[in-house]
Amino acid sequence: MNDLPEQKETTLSFEKIKEDILRPMQNHKGLELWIVFLITVIGVCAWAYYVQLRDGLGVTGMRDYVSWGLYIANFVFFVAVSLVGMLISSILGLLRINWITPISRIAEIIAVAFVAVAGLVIVLDMGRPDRVLNVLIHGRFQSPILWDVTVITTYLVISLLLLILPMIPDLAICKNELKKTSPVLKKLYNILSFGYINTPSQHKHLHKMIRTLMVLIVPVGLAIHTVTSWLFAATLRNGWDTTIFGPYFVAGAFVAGSAALIVAMYFFRVSYKLQDYITDVQFDKMGKLMVAVCLVYLYFNLNEFLVPGYKMKTGDDIHLKELFTGNWAIMFWSSQLFGNVIPIMLLVTKKFRKPLPIMIISLFIIAAAWIKRYVIVIPTMLHPHLPIQNVPENFVHYYPSAIEISVTVLSFALALLIITVLAKIFPIIPICETADNEGIDYKIEA
């Protein structure tokens, strides 16, 4: 791989950047079909949720002992993935790392979509969604759920701002360039570009605001996943009653989020023909970042399982035996191997950090990350302090029902739909920032 790197960037001009990035927004048949497909899936699965509303949560596989199941595992997964917005556009952005410019908006779109759906998943899990407003009317701040509602809403708002504010110059360009687009979108571009014409004063104020938000979102991002982990760690149950759950969840979230970003990068690079922007460099750097976050996560996993496994305290012993060698061993070990150990081993080699291999590895990491959430939530519920007796057979095991799986598909399809629609109406790569990076001068007309 020591051949001369092709100097694609030299041919870039502002006109070409605009043309390349705005093209898929105007004309992309595949994307429209994909949107129709997602809406159909959501429509079909919405019926499953209607059945759940009508007949109660009894249509799921959950019962009195496993009273949190698939939905809560999904919730943790969605929150985890959404953390990538904070990692890429804030932490790396504040460090003024240049290679993130073309992928920061994708990261922010993923963050907005996943955190919004995470909030919805909690409502899908409620026994009485009709009383959701009680959380505001009778809200009790001693409950970690209130903290979660607060930080998730805050994170969604700041993420939306971090999506829109850096996009203002690009939307001014959209307003001028996309003459044939629908009147609704024209109006949207007009409003959201806030009359930006790139005067030095506008530029200065905008970047000041963006940097303030970047700082603000760091504690909020840490908070959403820490508080989510406290939903579990605040209980006295075997497997959840641990002090490292906060940082452990945050570390895991960086892994899941980075993997989701890599898959999205690959998809947009191919489908939107953005090879000149999302280059091999971005994949290579993301691969290295992945190794770093996986190593941190591995370290937390060692602490989380090796230490109690060494002691085998009553209560923990049955839980850990089930995970290590019992009914949960396949899921537990595959999540550790495919989501952590093997990716580290592969991604230290440069050839696995090429776009296609790293995308495939990332798909495995995402699957393993989801399995990991499932293994965190359900086995603990199956191992309470007191024996499970005098209840029907289906209280003692947990298998998600078809309804539950359909509602899960619904939430995933909704997240993908939000990402797709945002990527359809907004430029997926920052036009002006790319030009800034390349040292290209440009003007934005009023």
Next chain:
Amino acid sequence: MKEETSNNSRRKFLKSVGLSVGAAGVVSGFSLLGAAKAAAQEPGETVNLLTQDGQLVKVDKNQLRPTVSEPLTELQKRGREGIAGKSFVMVIDLSKCRNARKCMDACQNHHQLRTDQHHINVLQMQDAEHTAPYFMPKPCQHCDNPPCTKVCPVDATFKRQDGIVLIDNERCIGCRFCIAACPYSARIFQWTEPKDAEKYKNLTYNIESNVPQKKGTVSKCLFSADRLREDKLPSCVSSCPNGVYYFGDRNEDAVTNGTSGETVRFTKLIKENAGYTLMEELGTKPRVYYLPPKNRAFEFNGDLLNEENLH
């Protein structure tokens, strides 16, 4: 307390029948549950009632009218406040439990539960591999440091001044955080339409008995708070045939055995029998005390002694 019990026995009996009949046969103090049952039965049937002057009369069931219950807001208000001056405790004597399960039946009947739904559950326990197995009735422990009420996002489950932990099923949003938080697995959830939902749909919800049960909300043992208000012992306590349960007031330092009616000093009972609380290492401070299963009144005849069922 023993004396008081016998003095009140006639009044209690009247209340336990749940009826007081006037000369015109108009019933004024008729229990809600009874009303719904009566309404569902064939006309023309007669029922024996005890009048206030102590005579048994036969009354046609069609003449019975349900009492107008307290309005919901009043029930909610007094249900949240609890009974002033009381501090309820339960003592469970494990040496006497032979798994008769009358407590479970009475409880399910009182709180309109299905047979697989337990506010109280008699568990077969074995603490370690070579220790003796025993039966352990397990109601809600009504902890003084309750992990469940802490996590409730809407204050639907709460602890009252008399120590009882209750749930407001008109407010519960069904997030099930309290179920996850309870280390005693004391809480259940109404996953589907509750038992006999259609039959009881017009009853006013009583927060002190969780009746009628509400779909999509959490339910659990309430120490029969509605019966305590009428000076009666909890359903499980008074239905036990083997003298397992004592129930009473820690402020008075007196607990009454539900089977024999005998009232004893709470502190003495605990002290002499080395009473303990369940999983005290968790810091939950339960209000249910256990007396260890020594000098047992029976042979253990449980069906489990295998590893699988121990946890």
